Amino acid sequence: MPLDAGMPLYTPDDIMRGTKPGGKVVIYDDDHYYMGGVLAELLVQEGCDVTIITPSAYLSDWTVNTLEQHAIHKKLAGMGVEIILNHGVAEIAQDHVKANCVYTDAIRNCACEAVVMVASKLENNGVYLDLKSREDEWADAGIKSVKLIGDANAPGPIAWATYAGHRYARELDGDDIGDALPFRREITELARD
Incomplete structure (x- = not known):
């Protein structure tokens, strides 16, 4: 998308480090989980006077699965956040x-004075790549x-990283099961019909 260099642009990491925008802020939420909200x-x-834009039909869309979506939308709307659903961002201009x-x-x-982008994140796999390059020393x-898991492989919610760590510990030094499920599913006779 076209981006005017005059518009201050922030990421969730910037805000967590204490670098925060002020005034009228647009949050573009293409993550669809809890971070934008x-x-x-x-x-x-x-x-700040906040507008949140998402291409989804629901604010924090993934939270429909966790039964939190209604409460999140209601709270933010009650706080005065302007919520724009079913919209992407075509351009970030100067103002x-x-x-x-x-x-x-x-x-x-x-209109805004700053933009916060809540979108794709990059893996942080430097330690893994360094270890792989030294495989002859293992x-x-x-x-x-050495296996790449969690946010080093693909950033996601905390629950996914926790699951990846748990699964890795269970499969440590075992046979590689590829994409097979690491657990048994019990299927009743009724479900098989």
Whole structure:
């Protein structure tokens, strides 16, 4: 998307490190879980006027699965957050964001002084790559295998990283099962019919 260098742009990592925008802020939430809503709440509490834009039909869409979506939307709307659903971001200009409808591509301008992008994250696999490059030293150090898991493989919610660590511990030094399920599923006779 076109991006004007004059518009201050932030990520969730910037905000967690204490570098926060002020004034009118647009949050573009293409993550669809909790982060966009959490940042909107935080910025409102810090005095910002917040608009959150998401291409999804629901704010924090994934939280429909955790039964939190209704409460999140209600709380943010009650705090005065403007919620724009079914819109992407076509352009970030110097003083506004051009949001485009995912169905009609109609443009809606949202004035702002800063933008927070809650979108794709990159893996952090430097330690893994370093260890792989030194594979010839593993045997001397007593290392049998090194596996890439969790956020080093693909950033995601904390629950996914916890599951990846748990699964790795259960399968440590075992046979590689590939994409097979690491647990048994009990299927009743009725379900098989």
